[in-house]
Amino acid sequence: MTAVSSNGEYSFTKGNRERITLLAGLGVEGDVHAGVTVKHRSRVAQDPTQPNLRQVHLMHEELFAEVAREGFDVQAGNLGENITTRGIDLLGLPVGTRLHIGDEAVVEVTGLRNPCLQIEEFRAGLLKQVVGRDEAGNVVRKAGIMSVVVEGGAVRPGDMITVRLPDEPHRPLDRV
Template sequence: MGGTVTAVSSNGTYSFTKPNRETITLLDGLGVEGDVHAGVTVKHRFRMRKDPSQPNLRQVHLIHEELFEELRAAGFTVAPGQLGENVTTRGIDLLGLPTGALLRLGDEAVVEITGLRNPCAQIDGFQKGLLKQVAGRGEDGAAVVRSGVMSVVRAGGVVRPGDPVAIELPDGPHRPLRIV
């Protein structure tokens, strides 16, 4: 069970999109080196206003590249990094992973999935109508969020496009992902 890293992105300033890089370096317990969201405590502006001391469960944002193809079929053009993710993958059902799943990215780096990315209105600022494509309600009325997953770094290392991604599921009953 695994996939591939197709792109890596980071940005040292607050911006919705993140430029693609040749490599990114994950720092144990912090996030992406040089990225504005790296740190032990929360770095998301809205969450910092509420409580700046809360732990940063959003150190590394991952999105599956297959989402971009679905969005293209709906008339949107989205490329890696444009939704603010740090790591774009292919071949992994990121949204179907349980909380606590480990992803080994390349030879050294390991991230632990903490939950779903909470999509925000900035997505519509990027492309009008896009928010409804990545967030909504299922037939049963439950929230459906497709804007990627968030994680924390458990082991640092360099990550680059083409790196393999291996999945380790947690022991015991699996907890579904919730918005973090």
């Protein structure tokens, strides 16, 4: 893991921290998106009683290099993620994968982040870089994955992440 980020106020970006604390069933301590029910504004507007399947947002650092080739300068926390990883194919993980982070924390992958138009306000044209279509016309989302906290604990940049796949059959990630 290369960075951890949080923000206690509604803002697209999240500041990098020396550590964040994951709280079981809630998310990142002090983060505006923590809670049992959904906290993302668009989801709250639809149904504020929905379970919060987006407690912790993880993004692969490799995406930053990909968008940099297209002229976009993006750093850890800029796209609202809580945990920035390196060397893990986050987008290829199945639903239900458990990520053991550091000494104590465990998150369970719920799905793909469905990025919103706020990305365009951050950097015009960036949305097309993180959401596109493959050759068959299927939507491809590259803006990270969402998860819920199964076991809490402090996590810091440099902590190891161990991937534990669920029992088969595996379900591919879809937007949450």
